[in-house]
Amino acid sequence: MSDSPTRAQSLAELAVVRRSGFVESRHYGSLLALHRDGSVAVSLGDPDAVILPRSTVKPIQAVSCLIAGAQLAGEELAVAAGSHTGEDAHVRVVRAVLARAGVEESALGCPVDWPENSETRDRMVRAGEGASRVRMNCSGKHAAMILTCAVNGWDVSSYLDPQHPLQRLIREQMSAMTGIPVEHDAVDGCGAPLFSTTVRGLAVAFQRLVSAEDGTPAFQLAQAMRVHPFYVGGTATANTLTMTLLPGVLAKGGAEGVIGVAASTGEAVAMKIVDGNPRATTMVALSVLGALGVDVSAAAELMTLPVLGGGVRVGEIVAGADLELGLRAVVAA
Numbered sequence: 001m002s003d004s005p006t007r008a009q010s011l012a013e014l015a016v017v018r019r020s021g022f023v024e025s026r027h028y029g030s031l032l033a034l035h036r037d038g039s040v041a042v043s044l045g046d047p048d049a050v051i052l053p054r055s056t057v058k059p060i061q062a063v064s065c066l067i068a069g070a071q072l073a074g075e076e077l078a079v080a081a082g083s084h085t086g087e088d089a090h091v092r093v094v095r096a097v098l099a100r101a102g103v104e105e106s107a108l109g110c111p112v113d114w115p116e117n118s119e120t121r122d123r124m125v126r127a128g129e130g131a132s133r134v135r136m137n138c139s140g141k142h143a144a145m146i147l148t149c150a151v152n153g154w155d156v157s158s159y160l161d162p163q164h165p166l167q168r169l170i171r172e173q174m175s176a177m178t179g180i181p182v183e184h185d186a187v188d189g190c191g192a193p194l195f196s197t198t199v200r201g202l203a204v205a206f207q208r209l210v211s212a213e214d215g216t217p218a219f220q221l222a223q224a225m226r227v228h229p230f231y232v233g234g235t236a237t238a239n240t241l242t243m244t245l246l247p248g249v250l251a252k253g254g255a256e257g258v259i260g261v262a263a264s265t266g267e268a269v270a271m272k273i274v275d276g277n278p279r280a281t282t283m284v285a286l287s288v289l290g291a292l293g294v295d296v297s298a299a300a301e302l303m304t305l306p307v308l309g310g311g312v313r314v315g316e317i318v319a320g321a322d323l324e325l326g327l328r329a330v331v332a333a
Contacts, residue, residue: 012044013320014273015280019307020314027280027320029257029273032203033288033330036266041292042326047199050183051272054194054254055083056202058141059209059221060177061192064170066217070148072097077224078231079140081252085234086115086135093231094134097143101150108133109160110142110190117234138190140231145192162193171195177205177218189255202270206262210250225250238282238302245299251285253278261285263294280305280317287319291327 010030017025030045062081066072072080075093084090098105113136114121124130133139145166149156154165161167162185170193175181178201188194197205212218225232229243232252242251248264257273259281269288273281283303290296296303307315319327 010046010049011274012322012326014044014271014284014323015317015320017307017317018315020309022315024307024315027257027273027275027277029271029275030199031269031271031284031288031323031326032200033269033292034203034207034267035292038204038207041267041330042269042288044322044326045199047203047270049198049272050196051198051258052184052186052194052256053197053202054188054256054258055138056252056254056258056260056270057174057195057197057205058082058138058254059225059250059252060173060205061141061170062144063177063209063217063221064166064173065144065148066220067173068148068166068169069151070144071100071151072144072147072224073220074224075228075231076144077221078228080144081221081225082140082232082239083137083252083254084140084231085117085120085237086113086137087117087120087234090140090231090234091134094139094143097140097147098134101143101147101156103146103150103156105132105134107146107156108136108139108142109192110136110138112136119235136190138188138192141192142190160192167193177208178202179204199270199272202258202260203268206250206252206260206270207266207268210248210262210264210268211266222250225252241302242282242286242299245302246296249289251282253281257281259285261289263289263292265294267292267294283317284319284323287323287327288330291330 011028015027032047033042059081180201182195184196186194233240253259256276260270262268305317
C-alpha cells in the first residue's frame, strides 16, 4: 500500500489550541502561498508531498464537465463545485440538473445520507422523511457528472469507473491545472474517483482559477462560485461565509484538513493539516492572505476561533510557531 512521503519531522506547526493558558493541541501540516505573480511567498512543511485533495478539487472536476460540453451555469455550476449542506435550495438545483439529464435520483452514485444542515435534518425527521442520495453533500458534483455523460452519449451507469471517458478527462485536467502528475488513484468518500496532487498543485490550481481569462471554462466556474457562494457550501459554512464576506475570493475546503483559497488579485494559499482536522484551515488561510496584502478585515469573525469552557471563552485557536515565523518573514520582505 502506498503512503504519503510526508513524515512528522517535515511538517510545520500551523495552529495551536490554547485553553486557560495551556497549549492543549497542535495542528501540523504543509502550506504553500503564492504572490500574485506566481512566485512563492510562504512554504511550510512539505508542500510537494503527495496528498489526496478530497473535495477541494471539486472546482477542477466541475471545469472538466464544462470542457466536456455540460451546459452548467449559475447555481447549477456552483453546486457542482461545492459541498452543499443538503438544504432545500441545494436539492432543488441538483434535481433540476438530473431532470435535464433525463434520469431519476436513483442514478446518483453517491451514498444515501442526511443533510449536514441540522435544521433541515431535524425538520425531515419530524416529518418522517428519510435520508437520500440527493441530500448527500456531493450530490451536486455527481449530478453534473451525470449530465456530462448524457450530453456526450456516454454510459451513465458506469460514470464512477476510473476508466470512464469523463473520469479520464478529469484526471487529465487535474494534471493540467495543478501542474502535478497524478501519482495515486483513490476513491473519495462519495464514491467518485479521487486523484492525488500536492499542496503546491492546489495553490497553483486556485491561482489559475481566479486568474482565468474571461469566457474560459475556468472563468465561468470561478464566477459561478463568486456569485452563488451559498451553493458552494450552505448556511453558516466556512466556504460560503468566506466568499460572502470577501467578494471575489474563491474558497473550497475538503475533508481531512485540505483547503484552497485565492483572492481576486491572484494571491493563493493551499494547505493540508496532517491530523485531518479542518477547524483551523480557514483562519490560517485568511491569515496568510492578509500577510500578503489582501484585505481580509471583513472576515475577521472567521479568523477568531474561541475555545470555550463552561460556555465561557477560556482560550482560542491561533497561528502555530512555524506559521508565525512564515508570516513575519512575508511582512518583513
